[in-house]
Amino acid sequence: MNGDQRGPYKDKPQAVERLTSIIEGFMALLGRRLPDDVQTRLEQLRAREDSPLGREIYAAMFTNLDMAGALDRPCCQDTGILQFFVRAGTAFPLLDELEDCLKEALIRATLSVPLRPNVVEFFEEKNTGNNTGTRIPWVDWELLPGSEGIRLFAYMAGGGCSLPGFSRVLMPLEGYDGVYRALFDQIVAYGVNACPPLLVGLGLGNSADTAARLSKKALLRFIGTRNPHPRAAEMEERLEKALNKIGIGPGGLSGNHSVMAVHIEQAGRHTATFAMGLSTGCWAHRRGLIEIRKDLSCNILSHGNAVL
Numbered sequence: 001m002n003g004d005q006r007g008p009y010k011d012k013p014q015a016v017e018r019l020t021s022i023i024e025g026f027m028a029l030l031g032r033r034l035p036d037d038v039q040t041r042l043e044q045l046r047a048r049e050d051s052p053l054g055r056e057i058y059a060a061m062f063t064n065l066d067m068a069g070a071l072d073r074p075c076c077q078d079t080g081i082l083q084f085f086v087r088a089g090t091a092f093p094l095l096d097e098l099e100d101c102l103k104e105a106l107i108r109a110t111l112s113v114p115l116r117p118n119v120v121e122f123f124e125e126k127n128t129g130n131n132t133g134t135r136i137p138w139v140d141w142e143l144l145p146g147s148e149g150i151r152l153f154a155y156m157a158g159g160g161c162s163l164p165g166f167s168r169v170l171m172p173l174e175g176y177d178g179v180y181r182a183l184f185d186q187i188v189a190y191g192v193n194a195c196p197p198l199l200v201g202l203g204l205g206n207s208a209d210t211a212a213r214l215s216k217k218a219l220l221r222f223i224g225t226r227n228p229h230p231r232a233a234e235m236e237e238r239l240e241k242a243l244n245k246i247g248i249g250p251g252g253l254s255g256n257h258s259v260m261a262v263h264i265e266q267a268g269r270h271t272a273t274f275a276m277g278l279s280t281g282c283w284a285h286r287r288g289l290i291e292i293r294k295d296l297s298c299n300i301l302s303h304g305n306a307v308l
């Protein structure tokens with residue numbers, strides 16, 4: 001192997017193995033431990049809950065999380081379908097190998113963690129058995145020009161928490177009122193399926209696909225942060241307050257809070273369209289962010305003190 005093929009590594013296959021093993025370990029962490037922002041918000045909501053049933057639900061959640069840590073097992077049986085959102089440095093030396101590494105890491109993690117095999121192929125109607133399949137793991141790419149590292153978001157999209165998702169293109173005259181109506185109708189009808197308290201991602205854009213994609217990206221943002229646009233930030237706060245008045249509560253058994261947060265992401269729209277997308281995350285919102293550098297050292301930004 002000459003220097004060009006090897007890039008900066010003395011042993012490129014070993015570097016690929018190291019990258020795969022980092023991602024496998026990251027998935028194990030993601031399955032068994034909630035990210036710090038979600039854990040903190042659940043603790044805050046638990047402290048504010050005064051419904052006896054709601055308090056019992058929070059107690060069960062935290063016992064469940066403690067046991068997942070102690071037994072080194074996933075904190076929910078539904079370990080979802082893996083979605084990766086890669087912010088890839090264009091100078092990251094293993095860019096060509098990255099997608100294969102993600103797939104291989106997922107196959108390994110399915111056995112080693114273990115992750116429940118959830119992927120069923122359309123038309124064959126058969127479980128693939130290893131959590132991969134056509135276009136799965138789903139990989140969404142954004143480029144970081146000139147960067148030598150990657151920032152990798154991983155999300156375990158469970159079945160229940162994916163159920164309320166939808167996107168729709170509204171007539172412009174329906175405007176924000178149309179968005180609120182559709183959002184509330186959907187959460188009231190299906191929110192309970194998604195194991196509340198929910199993280200609500202609202203995407204606003206020009207078409208069904210852009211709005212849907214933005215709504216999922218909204219779920220990646222850490223709880224406790226706000227959209228930088230002041231009107232969007234105000235809308236997030238107002239929607240949170242209003243959705244909490246529905247009274248779905250933890251586990252859907254009534255209580256003070258139905259949502260952990262509402263996050264909005266927006267893109268410019270066509271003058272003739274007003275598109276919205278909705279994605280929801282459940283109380284066990286297993287989303288993580290890891291930074292991997294060119295020397296294959298890494299930093300987990302979502303889970304403090306975590307060791308892979």
Ligand code: SF4
Pocket residue numbers: 076077078079080158159160161193194195282283284
């Ligand atoms: S909605 Fe979330 S907590 Fe409920 S079963 Fe699905 S993955 Fe688990």
